[in-house]
Amino acid sequence: MSAAATGATTGPETAPETAPLLLGELHASLADPLLDAMTFLNEVTERYPDALSFAPGRPHEGFFEPESVHEYLDAYLAHLADRGLSRSAVRSALFQYGPTKGIIADLVARTLANDEGLDVAPESLVLTVGAQEGMLLVLRALCATPEDVLLVSSPCYVGVTGAARLLDLATVPVPEGPGGGPDPQAVHEAARAVRASGRRPRALYVVPDFANPSGTSMPVEARAGLLAAAAEEGLLVIEDNPYGFFARGPGARPTLKALDRRRQVVYLGSFAKTCFPGARLGYVVADQEVVTPAGRTSLLADELAKLKSMTTVNTPALSQAVIGGLLLRHDCRLRAANAPASAYYAANLAALLRELERQFPAAERARLGLSWTEPEGGFFVVLDVPFTADQAAMERCARDHGVLWTPMAAFYPAGGGERRLRLSISALSEQQIEAGVARLADFVRESAG
């Protein structure tokens, strides 16, 4: 009903608009240069639609079929009926508000047991709207005062620094060591420096497997060392593991959570890369004990669920039902279900490294001052280049050479990475990777020249 139709108006049609909002008066997270960097990347991608893009970290979509959504949904609903739920109860589970912690914790726990050897009680799980919501909830729970600080491995995934900025939380970067993940010594130093400044380090965020953006993966011994260092400093470890399945080499390393004997690890999981992003389904494993002032104990997962009632209330039952059905269809074994995807990414990563080597043999690399990481899996390779790999360089590369990548500087919260760029292999075919590296090589030679 329009105002005119009801005869109600607040004044002449020419009534002035309310004064425009000033961006400087909105929350500071909106002034983050990272947001401009993302916008710029999107704009360049749109301006050069024919460019081969090593930029996006999204999964390959050749394994998705729309028809499968029907199959998964039906599989989940049949599973509920098999468990004895009445038609009316099945209907409520799918359509109504549900438990804040989610409805498929049992299936996720079985999958974690099968795929990661993790023995997780379903009540320690909170299903979230992507791992991003999980990060937000964990940071909010742990960082209670302006003195509380989050340590982040650096270079760092932008999702966690973004969530911290939204909550006005301070982050302190801890540099990744050459093997991936922060060295224990770096953790000690960062925690002590934070304490010396009168603040309190609360947790350390780390992606031990094929990290975004560095692509590196922590050796097993380094994992034990990191846990010990964090325990000594009284830090919870927030382990984020979206890429762990996609190893190129002899197989997976144990997650930090699998090595955790002290309940010191909060584990963030995601189905975006192992199922599909359009469900936006993630989860948190938070089996830590919380003690109230009255001495009552609860689980951190239950406290996170309370916070979730203030962010999104529920994770969509639709998404949980479809992913639940997918898990059931694969006997709660996503590692096996993802074997074709793993092989695809491994072949792409091998192709990228092979083509880089072919374009830049050791002698030429040395002459140019060029090097790159050789990750054992995942989506990302980082190039160290002998020139500034900034937005202007990226756009020049798109315009003159038809290839896109991501400047690394945006991933360093405290500066750095100006001569580094990230290449992702997930959204291209092997043939596109070959063509893309040839184009990229021309750009690198031109820019180094």
Place this chain on the structure above:
Amino acid sequence: MSAAATGATTGPETAPETAPLLLGELHASLADPLLDAMTFLNEVTERYPDALSFAPGRPHEGFFEPESVHEYLDAYLAHLADRGLSRSAVRSALFQYGPTKGIIADLVARTLANDEGLDVAPESLVLTVGAQEGMLLVLRALCATPEDVLLVSSPCYVGVTGAARLLDLATVPVPEGPGGGPDPQAVHEAARAVRASGRRPRALYVVPDFANPSGTSMPVEARAGLLAAAAEEGLLVIEDNPYGFFARGPGARPTLKALDRRRQVVYLGSFAKTCFPGARLGYVVADQEVVTPAGRTSLLADELAKLKSMTTVNTPALSQAVIGGLLLRHDCRLRAANAPASAYYAANLAALLRELERQFPAAERARLGLSWTEPEGGFFVVLDVPFTADQAAMERCARDHGVLWTPMAAFYPAGGGERRLRLSISALSEQQIEAGVARLADFVRESAG
């Protein structure tokens, strides 16, 4: 893979757990008594499963059929194909990461035009994970400093005060007038008091139609007055409208957004009550102009989308596709599609008011000191009772009389409402309402004793 299987351990199996987390060291929003109130209500509901419950505000589920999800999903995918999208592009839309603002803004805009006479450009819309995420984003954008304050009509929906607490934002209650919604004078007074305390009132949250919890609805003239008062005080108005469809009387009043000539209203929409909660789909209409320090202009909707990249990244494409298909199946006219639901709720509300009247004729009401609201629609009636309607009373009522309701005190951020209780008619049948009121009447007489 278990740690034992890889031979990796961090110490003996008896290694001590990390010290338990102390709730007092977690974020203060977790210590909110409201959370205990919700937990208590859930516990009592579980302990008395046979009680008739006037507590939940969830929609009636008799109109839901699981099969319809398939139909709606297919309708949306066919719509994309009809618009010329290739099979591959349809697949990406459903399965991949998508635009942060969402993928069905065009359909939502058409629905708002048909149902509310709102002329909204699709680019002013952000699809969100329920209206709850919309609240969080709007509060985060607007409240930038510790001096920024949100005014909330009181009694107030707990979702918005919860979102404010999560963000450490101060809220100041503005009492609802007798007709529903705050009087202009109360808005002026609250805004001036906030300014006098050295803080800055930024926005006013209000539910003009069939508010939760009060059930009241603002007259048309009061709406114009509220907008004028807010404009004078430089406040944006955050209008939340989950119940507007469900009028008992002669039809809908114009939304504040329909009356908005100054772009001073940010509108929060929800499909939880008009479609179903399990999709967790809501949206924000934010057509305000934002000006950067460099003089560049953007839309508030685009700024909210940037914040959304830090909360959930995307609203699930699955949910958007299913609700999009539902909108298409109903020609983007949810008011017509909801006519049976509206009639159902209207009959239930009439039954509740009729049975209250039958149990407590005017003379007895006066004698007992009992009264109730007579809302023109929506889900909620509030009873003023001659005794304290707290958790203990609620449990006594469940145990001895087999009926549940919600204490109102939790809805008053600054205290109040101790002798008020909320009855919801949405989740009961007319027969259950009749039986429930009879039981409730026994409890009221006993407690008034």
